[in-house]
Amino acid sequence: MSAGTVQELLDFIDASHSPWHVVKSIEECLRGHHFTKLEETDQWHLQQGGRYYVVRDDSSIIVFIVGQKPSAEAGFKIVGAHTDSPGLRIKPNAAYATDGMVRLGVEVYGGPILATFTDRDLSLAGRVCYRSENGGIVTKLVNFEHPLLRLPNLAIHMNRKVNEEGLKLSKQSELPLLLSVLVEKQVPLDHFLSLLKSQIGIKQEQLLSWELNVYDTQKGAFWGNDQEFYADSQLDNLASCHAGLKALLANSEATDSTLMCAFFDHEEIGSESVKGADGSFLPDILERIALATETGKEDFQRAMAKSFMISADMAHAYQPNFSSAYEPEHRVMVNKGPVIKVNANHRYTSESVSQAMFVLWCEQAEVPYQKYSHHSDIPCGSTIGPMISARLGIRTVDVGCPMWAMHSIRESAGTLDHDYMIKVLKIFFWESNNC
Ligand code: ZN
Numbered sequence: 001m002s003a004g005t006v007q008e009l010l011d012f013i014d015a016s017h018s019p020w021h022v023v024k025s026i027e028e029c030l031r032g033h034h035f036t037k038l039e040e041t042d043q044w045h046l047q048q049g050g051r052y053y054v055v056r057d058d059s060s061i062i063v064f065i066v067g068q069k070p071s072a073e074a075g076f077k078i079v080g081a082h083t084d085s086p087g088l089r090i091k092p093n094a095a096y097a098t099d100g101m102v103r104l105g106v107e108v109y110g111g112p113i114l115a116t117f118t119d120r121d122l123s124l125a126g127r128v129c130y131r132s133e134n135g136g137i138v139t140k141l142v143n144f145e146h147p148l149l150r151l152p153n154l155a156i157h158m159n160r161k162v163n164e165e166g167l168k169l170s171k172q173s174e175l176p177l178l179l180s181v182l183v184e185k186q187v188p189l190d191h192f193l194s195l196l197k198s199q200i201g202i203k204q205e206q207l208l209s210w211e212l213n214v215y216d217t218q219k220g221a222f223w224g225n226d227q228e229f230y231a232d233s234q235l236d237n238l239a240s241c242h243a244g245l246k247a248l249l250a251n252s253e254a255t256d257s258t259l260m261c262a263f264f265d266h267e268e269i270g271s272e273s274v275k276g277a278d279g280s281f282l283p284d285i286l287e288r289i290a291l292a293t294e295t296g297k298e299d300f301q302r303a304m305a306k307s308f309m310i311s312a313d314m315a316h317a318y319q320p321n322f323s324s325a326y327e328p329e330h331r332v333m334v335n336k337g338p339v340i341k342v343n344a345n346h347r348y349t350s351e352s353v354s355q356a357m358f359v360l361w362c363e364q365a366e367v368p369y370q371k372y373s374h375h376s377d378i379p380c381g382s383t384i385g386p387m388i389s390a391r392l393g394i395r396t397v398d399v400g401c402p403m404w405a406m407h408s409i410r411e412s413a414g415t416l417d418h419d420y421m422i423k424v425l426k427i428f429f430w431e432s433n434n435c
Contacts (some may be wrong), residue, residue, distance in 0.1 A: 075306030082267030086110030110268030213319030247425035311385030317402030334414030337368030
């Protein structure tokens with residue numbers, strides 16, 4: 001059973017190599033579950049028990065099922081996660097000729113482990129805007145699918161200290177990706193753009209703009225003798241998106257509260273954007289649902305006070321080869337259940353009440369849980385939890401499945417934990433009455 005849901009996760013990730021493709025994959029998952037797409041530009045007429053979703057700028061999505069009771073009385077139950085992952089993005093005037101080779105200039109997006117991008121079978125996926133026949137703008141997703149680019153390592157014979165000092169890469173001069181050998185009289189940028197145009201099937205003059213993410217074409221895989229582990233790119237945080245969505249789609253009964261999955265782009269770069277968790281997307285949608293189902297500003301604030309959010313983002317599993325990096329009493333292990341993340345300085349939102357509620361849901365789901373605190377001498381990461389709970393006044397807990405190698409191009413985790421997380425999120429959505 002665990003392997004089954006993890007295989008679904010790996011298939012989901014392998015179809016989702018940019019945040020724009022993530023949202024498209026989520027829309028595919030919703031098909032057959034009676035969801036209606038809403039446009040922010042339209043007037044909304046929501047029904048009790050109605051199933052809806054809203055997409056903002058193609059890479060953030062909010063999916064919800066309207067509760068039977070007014071939200072002022074029953075609140076919202078929200079699972080929040082992010083659709084983006086750290087990596088490399090192609091610069092606008094990307095291609096240039098260097099010593100007989102065509103290279104693509106890249107910009108670092110968020111905080112990837114750059115050395116892991118070397119010697120991988122890299123490709124490109126993203127979003128393209130082009131001019132339509134009648135002069136309008138068409139947006140289309142693009143995915144090259146086959147290995148197109150590479151960042152070959154320097155041989156050890158020319159980098160003798162790499163095993164002692166680690167691989168350090170200049171982002172400007174050593175990170176550009178190799179595309180091809182330069183052909184005589186070829187203009188490198190034209191060459192790259194013609195590849196892009198033929199991939200989407202448009203003419204030379206139609207291309208207007210694009211955003212392209214670099215990804216690893218290697219598919220997800222199980223590892224370990226009993227398939228107890230799995231590896232893929234983007235586990236942070238597509239594993240949480242997938243778990244939240246599986247839990248939301250697991251039932252079709254009526255509920256008092258409005259149930260919601262809110263998945264945001266731009267978490268890895270601080271969330272401050274039109275579609276980020278620190279932007280207006282979630283407040284706008286919550287307010288519109290509240291107003292469409294009842295009246296008044298005070299009712300909206302009552303609804304926020306009645307609501308609860310599980311901020312689901314991956315956690316750092318203990319890796320015994322690097323034991324000194326971990327807080328000795330808070331080593332969380334793969335396959336030992338969801339992790340409740342705690343930080344006194346509120347880099348994670350969890351406080352004693354929200355922790356207690358999550359513990360009860362784990363017990364109800366018969367799922368083990370663990371508590372994580374970061375090594376005190378190392379700066380702690382954060383999630384979308386603190387900014388959303390601060391802005392909206394929603395009680396929140398920060399949790400996630402334990403994983404290794406966060407922000408590597410090839411991350412890995414424990415097979416049991418994904419199922420555990422789905423089980424506890426199902427309890428939260430469909431059986432809890434703590435809101
Ligand atoms: Zn994350």
